[in-house]
Amino acid sequence: xxxxxxxxxxxxxxxxxxxxxxxxxxxxxxxxxxxxxxxxxxxxxxxxxxxxxxxxxxxxxxxxxxxxxxxxxxxxxxxxxxxxxxxxxxxxxxxxxxxxxxxxxxxxxxxxxxxxxxxxxxxxxxxxxxxxxxxxxxxxxxxxxxxxxxxxxxxxxxxxxxxxxxxxxxxxxxxxxxxxxxxxxxxxxxxxxxxxxxxxxxxxxxxxxxxxxxxxx
Amino acid sequence: xxxxxxxxxxxxxxxxxxxxxxxxxxxxxxxxxxxxxxxxxxxxxxxxxxxxxxxxxxxxxxxxxxxxxxxxxxxxxxxxxxxxxxxxxxxxxxxxxxxxxxxxxxxxxxxxxxxxxxxxxxxxxxxxxxxxxxxxxxxxxxxxxxxxxxxxxxxxxxxxxxxxxxxxxxxxxxxxxxxxxxxxxxxxxxxxxxxxxxxxxxxxxxxxxxxxx
Numbered sequence: 001x002x003x004x005x006x007x008x009x010x011x012x013x014x015x016x017x018x019x020x021x022x023x024x025x026x027x028x029x030x031x032x033x034x035x036x037x038x039x040x041x042x043x044x045x046x047x048x049x050x051x052x053x054x055x056x057x058x059x060x061x062x063x064x065x066x067x068x069x070x071x072x073x074x075x076x077x078x079x080x081x082x083x084x085x086x087x088x089x090x091x092x093x094x095x096x097x098x099x100x101x102x103x104x105x106x107x108x109x110x111x112x113x114x115x116x117x118x119x120x121x122x123x124x125x126x127x128x129x130x131x132x133x134x135x136x137x138x139x140x141x142x143x144x145x146x147x148x149x150x151x152x153x154x155x156x157x158x159x160x161x162x163x164x165x166x167x168x169x170x171x172x173x174x175x176x177x178x179x180x181x182x183x184x185x186x187x188x189x190x191x192x193x194x195x196x197x198x199x200x201x202x203x204x205x206x207x208x209x210x211x212x213x214x215x216x217x
Numbered sequence: 218x219x220x221x222x223x224x225x226x227x228x229x230x231x232x233x234x235x236x237x238x239x240x241x242x243x244x245x246x247x248x249x250x251x252x253x254x255x256x257x258x259x260x261x262x263x264x265x266x267x268x269x270x271x272x273x274x275x276x277x278x279x280x281x282x283x284x285x286x287x288x289x290x291x292x293x294x295x296x297x298x299x300x301x302x303x304x305x306x307x308x309x310x311x312x313x314x315x316x317x318x319x320x321x322x323x324x325x326x327x328x329x330x331x332x333x334x335x336x337x338x339x340x341x342x343x344x345x346x347x348x349x350x351x352x353x354x355x356x357x358x359x360x361x362x363x364x365x366x367x368x369x370x371x372x373x374x375x376x377x378x379x380x381x382x383x384x385x386x387x388x389x390x391x392x393x394x395x396x397x398x399x400x401x402x403x404x405x406x407x408x409x410x411x412x413x414x415x416x417x418x419x420x421x422x423x424x425x426x427x428x429x430x
Contacts, residue, residue: 009415014408021383033415039360040368041384044271051290052266058297059262065298 009033156180157194247307255300262300266293269311272385273318275361279369279376280322281329288325292318312391315381319395367417368410375410378403 009017021037160177177190184193253261273292277285295317303313368376374396381392381403389407393400 009408009412011408014411015404017411018379018382018407032418033411035360036364036367036414036418037379037383037411039357040275040364040380041272041386042357042361044267045354045358045361048271048274049267051270051286051293052263054290055266055270055293055297056259056263058294059259059300062297062300063257 153180153183154197157190157197160190161194161198251307251310255303262297265310269314272311273315275365275384276315276377276380277318277322278365279380280319280373281325284325284329288321289318291321291325295321308387308391311385312387312395315385315387316395367414370417371410371413374406375413378406379410379414382407 017034017037021034021041156177156179160180180194181187181190184190250261250264254265270289270293274285274289277288277292281288292314296314299317303310305313368379370376371379377396378392381387381395382389385392387395389400389404392407393403396403
């Protein structure tokens with residue numbers, strides 16, 4: 001009874017059953033095997049779609065992740081922000097070094113004092129200025145004069161003579177003045193050199209003394 | 218073809234407006250739905266989900282048993298993610314999605330270090346249907362579960378061959394692609410599966426419990 005039923009399923013019958021089963025509803029009174037196949041491939045039941053919301057969420061997420069105009073600006077912004085932060089840090093480090101120099105030089109009294117502070121956020125300034133006060137003293141051992149910009153000698157003279165009264169000795173050591181010393185042809189000749197250059201008597205700087213003293217200290 | 222007609226007739230894509238993209242044979246509306254889903258249309262993706270998910274779930278049920286839902290949601294994560302890179306028509310998409318589901322199932326089985334779950338006998342799997350179901354729906358639902366349970370008792374290659382063709386609705390060639398086998402081998406496995414099923418059915422003839430093993 002059980003054996004000759006299965007024997008009746010030849011390849012053609014089997015192929016027919018396989019092909020017809022999807023989407024077919026069981027027909028009462030028909031072959032049990034085809035009923036079974038039809039039941040297996042019956043239309044969807046509600047509980048089989050329970051994961052729909054999760055799948056839709058996955059679809060939305062995937063779309064957000066791949067849509068170029070969605071994520072690119074954000075990434076770009078972040079990248080730019082990083083780059084900017086690095087640059088600012090670098091600039092402030094340089095500028096702070098420059099402050100020491102320019103402040104000592106006093107070339108551009110009003111602007112120079114303000115400029116380096118503006119681009120940086122406060123905490124960046126505080127950290128870098130802390131380090132640069134250290135570094136402005138540091139280069140005594142290895143004066144890389146080549147790296148320092150060549151500021152106007154006149155300005156350097158003003159700064160030199162400005163600081164000359166109080167802490168003259170340190171002015172010699174300050175790498176900011178190396179260009180001046182070189183130009184004058186020696187540290188001893190700087191006062192004379194500057195007197196000639198400025199055409200007036202030393203010790204009368206019209207700029208604030210606060211900055212030079214801080215950088216020199 | 219059949220499944221495409223079912224897809225179109227189901228009414229699930231009624232909210233989708235671009236059904237008449239082309240009138241050529243094949244699955245015009247189905248392919249349009251696929252194209253729209255690839256373009257980011259949510260309704261289209263929902264229609265694809267409703268079309269394929271029940272089939273995948275039944276297939277996975279036989280492969281991984283009670284974990285079918287979890288494996289299916291893993292598969293849909295990947296389908297959603299990689300849909301943009303899929304190229305092909307709706308039939309191709311069914312095969313592609315089924316391949317993803319199968320791969321996730323195999324991963325799952327490897328993780329679990331165990332063989333595919335074999336359900337109980339055909340008599341004891343009928344789940345009680347919800348109270349709101351009509352009697353007929355309950356019967357149908359039970360019949361579906363019973364059928365899957367019986368198919369799960371086949372050797373796996375036969376079970377997969379039968380499921381891919383009968384439940385997922387792939388032809389022998391597409392099923393072979395999913396399984397990584399030749400079409401002839403898949404056809405033979407499916408035929409053997411049917412014979413075995415017929416024997417199992419005969420052995421579990423309605424009147425009484427019989428030892429089916």
